[in-house]
Amino acid sequence: MARIVLHGGRVFDGTGADASDADVVLEDGRIVDVGPGLDGDDGVDVSGCTLLPGLFDCHVHLAFRYEDFDEVRLAYTPFSYRFFQLPETLRWYLGMGITTVRDAGGADWGMKRAVADGVLPGPRMQISVTMLSMTGGHADAHLPCGGIAPYAVPYPGCPPRSPTARMPCARRFAR
Numbered sequence: 525m526a527r528i529v530l531h532g533g534r535v536f537d538g539t540g541a542d543a544s545d546a547d548v549v550l551e552d553g554r555i556v557d558v559g560p561g562l563d564g565d566d567g568v569d570v571s572g573c574t575l576l577p578g579l580f581d582c583h584v585h586l587a588f589r590y591e592d593f594d595e596v597r598l599a600y601t602p603f604s605y606r607f608f609q610l611p612e613t614l615r616w617y618l619g620m621g622i623t624t625v626r627d628a629g630g631a632d633w634g635m636k637r638a639v640a641d642g643v644l645p646g647p648r649m650q651i652s653v654t655m656l657s658m659t660g661g662h663a664d665a666h667l668p669c670g671g672i673a674p675y676a677v678p679y680p681g682c683p684p685r686s687p688t689a690r691m692p693c694a695r696r697f698a699r
Contacts, residue, residue, distance in 0.1 A: 525552050527564030532571035543574050578623025578647075586613055586649070587630030610635065614646030624648040629655025629663065 528550045534543040535558055549557040549564055587606055617625060624647050631651045639646040657663030665672050 526566055527551050527556075529562055529564035529567045530570045530575060531562070531567055532569045533573045533575050536574055536576040538577050548575055576621065579621050580624045580626075581617065581622045581647075582626045583628050584617070584625045585630040586610065586617075586625065586627050586635065586646075587632075589613065611644055611646075614639065614644055617647050618645060622647050624650070626650045626652075628652055 530548040530550070533545075533548075535546040535548060536543040537558070546558055546560055547562040548555055549562050587610065589606075589609065627649055629652055631649060632653060633651070635644075636649040636651050638644045639649060655663040659666070660668075667673055
């Protein structure tokens with residue numbers, strides 16, 4: 525396992541201190557040391573660059589894109605199509621410096637495992653599997669008129685959503 529040293533740059537550590545000159549040592553894709561004058565097997569000159577820790581996005585839906593929330597478009601898109609978009613979406617997050625995400629609905633254990641096992645490059649994932657919603661929230665199937673509208677198509681990798689699974693007092697607070 526080679527030690528790669530990023531040298532000549534500045535490091536922002538997220539503590540509130542100004543960025544300062546430092547080297548960063550990577551082993552097996554992970555940061556193992558930060559400081560001045562570090563050595564390693566290979567070096568990469570990052571002069572003129574500022575390095576920062578990976579960012580954490582606390583609310584994403586990796587299996588969907590913003591355009592997927594158009595109900596007509598979603599209804600006419602084959603279920604499996606979004607899985608073929610996933611590698612591009614994962615690369616997009618990494619390209620922005622986001623190395624960890626909390627997926628709030630849509631990503632399943634298979635997606636998380638594919639990234640963790642290196643099958644797909646992507647950010648580390650914390651997943652909720654089934655989207656949670658408050659009464660009247662965007663994942664609540666209950667309409668103000670009392671009807672029930674399905675929110676999404678059944679998803680084989682997730683437990684089924686029951687539109688009647690609510691807290692007993694929730695109906696009183698529905699719009």
